[in-house]
Every structure is written in structure tokens, then in C-alpha cells.
Amino acid sequence: MRAEPPMVKGAVPIFGHMLKMRKDQPGFLRQAYDAHGAPFGINMMGRPCAVLVGPDQAKVFFTQTDKALRMDKAYKFLEAMFGKMGFLQEPEAYQNERPVQLAPFRREKMLSYIEIMQEEVELWLERLGKEGKMDLVDEMRQLTQVIAAHCLMGREFRQKMGRNFWDLFMAMSNALDPFFPPHWPLPKFIRRDIAKKKMVKILEPLIEERRANPDNYDDFLQELLMTKMKDGRQLTTDLAINWVIGFMFAGHETTFSHSSWLLIQLLQNPWYLEKVREEIQKVIPTGTKMGIEHITNLHHIQWAIDESERMRPVAPNLFRYAQEPLEIGDYTIPEGWWVLLDTLNAHHMDHIFHGAQKYDPLRFNEERDEGKGRFKLTGFGGGIHTCTGKNFAHYEMKVIAGLLCRDFELELLTPDPHPVQGKGASGPSQTFIRYRRKTA
Ligand code: HEM
Numbered sequence: 547m548r549a550e551p552p553m554v555k556g557a558v559p560i561f562g563h564m565l566k567m568r569k570d571q572p573g574f575l576r577q578a579y580d581a582h583g584a585p586f587g588i589n590m591m592g593r594p595c596a597v598l599v600g601p602d603q604a605k606v607f608f609t610q611t612d613k614a615l616r617m618d619k620a621y622k623f624l625e626a627m628f629g630k631m632g633f634l635q636e637p638e639a640y641q642n643e644r645p646v647q648l649a650p651f652r653r654e655k656m657l658s659y660i661e662i663m664q665e666e667v668e669l670w671l672e673r674l675g676k677e678g679k680m681d682l683v684d685e686m687r688q689l690t691q692v693i694a695a696h697c698l699m700g701r702e703f704r705q706k707m708g709r710n711f712w713d714l715f716m717a718m719s720n721a722l723d724p725f726f727p728p729h730w731p732l733p734k735f736i737r738r739d740i741a742k743k744k745m746v747k748i749l750e751p752l753i754e755e756r757r758a759n760p761d762n763y764d765d766f767l768q769e770l771l772m773t774k775m776k777d778g779r780q781l782t783t784d785l786a787i788n789w790v791i792g793f794m795f796a797g798h799e800t801t802f803s804h805s806s807w808l809l810i811q812l813l814q815n816p817w818y819l820e821k822v823r824e825e826i827q828k829v830i831p832t833g834t835k836m837g838i839e840h841i842t843n844l845h846h847i848q849w850a851i852d853e854s855e856r857m858r859p860v861a862p863n864l865f866r867y868a869q870e871p872l873e874i875g876d877y878t879i880p881e882g883w884w885v886l887l888d889t890l891n892a893h894h895m896d897h898i899f900h901g902a903q904k905y906d907p908l909r910f911n912e913e914r915d916e917g918k919g920r921f922k923l924t925g926f927g928g929g930i931h932t933c934t935g936k937n938f939a940h941y942e943m944k945v946i947a948g949l950l951c952r953d954f955e956l957e958l959l960t961p962d963p964h965p966v967q968g969k970g971a972s973g974p975s976q977t978f979i980r981y982r983r984k985t986a
Pocket of ligand 1: 633860861865930931
């Protein structure tokens with residue numbers, strides 16, 4: 547019989563190691579790794595949880611998902627916000643909906659989103675005026691909201707409904723809570739349920755109109771509604787609403803947090819920003835209508851995106867639930883344990899990335915190719931549940947960083963932004979930058 551992973555000492559009644567996790571999650575997990583190696587066990591509110599670290603264990607984590615390891619059970623608390631959809635369902639239902647999940651990210655669709663992204667970023671840049679000071683994270687939040695609303699729900703929706711939709715969305719996501727039962731009459735849960743009802747009232751007629759006149763629409767939402775599942779049916783209206791909210795959740799806080807880190811790290815590293823600017827001048831000089839060839843040729847921004855993913859992953863840990871006992875290394879993780887993949891600490895280990903504490907986007911260039919090898923860089927997940935919106939987010943970040951750095955001089959005013967955990971992602975603390983439009 548193989549042993550269970552060694553448990554970290556110091557768990558307290560009821561909370562286990564949760565208080566230590568809340569205080570300094572990366573520090574606590576790193577210390578435990580240094581003491582025990584991985585996997586090791588921690589106690590999360592009375593439930594044991596095996597922590598996995600590094601590419602070999604990430605491989606087990608991702609290839610066992612939907613077999614011994616379940617995603618739906620690990621993220622069950624999200625159901626109160628979305629209801630059942632995609633990865634919140636049993637593996638068979640997840641597989642059945644898979645064509646619908648992938649359809650809005652087909653190549654032709656992706657090309658049309660680049661145009662919208664450029665339009666929205668240019669509008670934003672115009673509104674900034676000649677010079678000023680901005681709260682970067684808040685600007686990224688609002689910008690990625692309008693881009694998402696426009697790409698996912700169409701121009702009319704973005705113009706008429708945008709703000710109201712996002713206020714309701716925030717009321718729902720502010721109620722996310724993995725600990726309290728979601729039906730308890732807590733004020734935030736009551737606000738969530740009221741917001742969801744209002745959201746359904748907004749989305750229902752919109753979806754009905756699209757079903758009645760499919761030829762009038764050609765966007766992300768239309769693709770979602772028209773694509774058939776593996777069993778030949780289309781999404782019901784209820785399920786389509788869950789998907790819209792699910793996509794917004796999966797792609798919103800993640801994208802504005804990652805975009806913010808991307809820009810902060812560029813401003814903290816002028817030597818690299820210079821290389822980015824040189825490439826921008828060549829690839830997207832003023833007046834360029836951006837297309838896939840421009841996106842593909844912005845190599846330096848791509849490497850900076852990868853480096854931000856490595857150093858500041860906005861999803862620092864991923865979770866699963868052990869449906870069956872799982873052998874890993876010399877240990878067996880028993881059925882019923884949580885399983886946590888520690889992406890953040892793995893990304894900072896020198897045996898995985900050379901000089902891991904150093905900002906060095908060039909580690910991802912063709913010559914050095916340090917990201918090579920599956921499951922080394924796991925900021926967008928891996929295996930079957932790899933982020934569906936990864937290319938969408940990459941395109942969006944390239945358009946934002948490309949146009950902003952091309953047209954403006956930028957200065958970081960907040961000396962040392964640090965990671966803070968939000969509802970759906972970990973992002974930078976409030977960060978101010980000064981901007982001045984370049985003269986021709
Ligand atoms: C920088 C931006 C983003 C980051 C860092 C990110 C990260 C992730 C990660 C880590 C996962 C895997 C979760 C797990 O295995 O437990 C995931 C899944 C997912 N993401 Fe993203 N995401 C981003 C943007 C987006 C966008 C823009 C969308 C859609 C518009 C999106 C849609 C999804 C969906 C639908 C899943 C579930 C995939 C599945 O279960 O098959 N994400 N994302």
C-alpha cells in the first residue's frame with residue numbers, strides 16, 4: 547500500500563491551514579514544498595487537499611481530469627452564479643456541449659474580433675486625450691468589458707445595454723463564495739439572485755430575437771446559439787444564458803488582470819519596452835488596420851505576455867476533486883481529497899525556468915524556447931480544459947499593448963504593485979500611470 551501525501555503540520559480546528567493560505571498563500575505553499583517536496587497534503591476547512599507542483603505532476607493533473615479528477619465538483623460553488631454549463635457539468639454533458647464551446651473561437655470569427663478590438667482600443671485612446679494620469683487596472687477593467695460586450699454580444703448590445711449588464715454581472719460575481727452554502731439568506735446572495743433574475747430578463751428577449759431572425763446576426767452569441775451539440779440539439783435559452791455569463795466570468799477579470807500585469811512589467815523594464823516599441827513601429831505603424839498577420843508578428847509582445855503569465859499568473863492555483871484514488875510519485879491521493887495544482891510556485895522554480903525570479907521575456911524566443919515542453923507554463927491551464935479563450939485574450943492584449951505603446955509615452959507612478967486576489971483572478975493592486983500622447 548502506498549502512503550498518503552505527508553500532511554503539513556500546524557492545521558487549526560475548523561479552518562485547517564486556510565488562515566495561513568489567506569495570509570500568504572504562495573509563501574505558505576512554497577515553505578511546505580521546501581519542507582516536504584510534492585505532493586504534500588494541507589487541510590482546507592477540514593477537507594484534505596493534495597498539492598501538486600511542477601510539470602510532471604501537472605501532467606497527471608491535466609491528463610487525469612474528467613477521469614480520476616473532476617473539475618465540476620471542484621468548482622461547484624460557481625453553479626450559484628452560472629447554473630449548469632460546460633465544465634460545471636458531469637464529463638458526458640461537458641463533452642456533449644464541447645462543439646458549442648469551441649465554435650465562437652473558430653478562425654473566421656477570431657479574425658472578426660481583431661477588428662472590433664482595434665475599434666474599441668482606438669476609441670479608448672481617443673478618450674484619454676493628450677495627457678493625464680490613469681488608474682491602470684480600472685481602465686483595463688472597463689476596456690476589456692466593452693471589448694467583451696462588443697465581441698461576444700454585438701454592437702447594439704454594447705451600446706445600449708453594456709453598463710447595466712456589467713453592474714448586474716458584478717453583483718453576481720461579488721457573491722461568489724466557496725465556503726458558505728449558496729442558498730443561505732446572506733445579503734450578498736440575495737443581491738446575486740435579484741441580479742441574476744434581471745440579467746435573465748435582459749438576455750431572454752435578445753436570444754429569442756436572434757433565434758427568430760438568425761440571418762441578421764453574425765457574432766459570437768449567434769455562433770453559440772446556432773451551433774449544434776454532439777447530440778444534434780442546440781442550446782436551450784436557459785443554457786445559453788448560463789454560457790454567456792460563464793464566458794464573461796472566465797474571460798473578464800482574468801483578461802484585465804493579465805493586461806495590467808503585462809503593461810506594468812513592460813514599464814518596469816524599459817530595456818524590454820524599447821524592443822517592443824521598435825517592433826511596433828515596424829509591424830503596426832500609425833494607420834495600420836490590424837489583421838492576423840500583425841498579431842502574429844508582434845513577437846516581443848507575445849513573449850512579454852508569456853512572461854507575465856509565468857511570473858504573475860492570474861490563476862495561480864487550479865483545483866480538482868479526486869473521484870478515485872490517484873497514484874502520484876510514491877504516494878496515493880485518496881478518493882474525496884481536493885487536489886490543487888500550484889502554478890505560481892512552479893513558475894518561480896529555477897529547475898523549471900532559468901533565473902526564475904528575473905523578468906526575461908526573451909526566454910520564450912525561438913532560440914531559447916524555455917516554454918517548450920507540455921505543462922511547464924500552466925497559466926492558461928492544460929489538457930482538455932485548457933482555456934478556450936486563450937487566443938482571444940492574447941489577441942486582445944496585443945492590440946491593447948501595441949496601440950497604447952505606439953501612441954503614448956508612459957510612466958509608472960505606483961512604485962511596486964503587488965498581487966491581490968479578486969473574485970475570479972489574482973491581479974495587481976491599484977496602479978497609476980502617467981501618459982502623454984506622442985507628437986508625430
Ligand atoms: C488572460 C486571460 C485568461 C486567463 C489567464 C485564463 C485562464 C484560464 C485557466 C487557467 C483555465 C483552466 C481552469 C482549470 O483548468 O481549472 C481557463 C479555462 C477556461 N477559460 Fe480562460 N482565461 C483567460 C481568458 C479567457 C477568455 C477571454 C475566455 C472566453 C471569452 C475564457 C474562457 C474559458 C473557458 C470557457 C474555460 C473552461 C475550459 C474548459 O473547461 O473546457 N478564458 N482559463
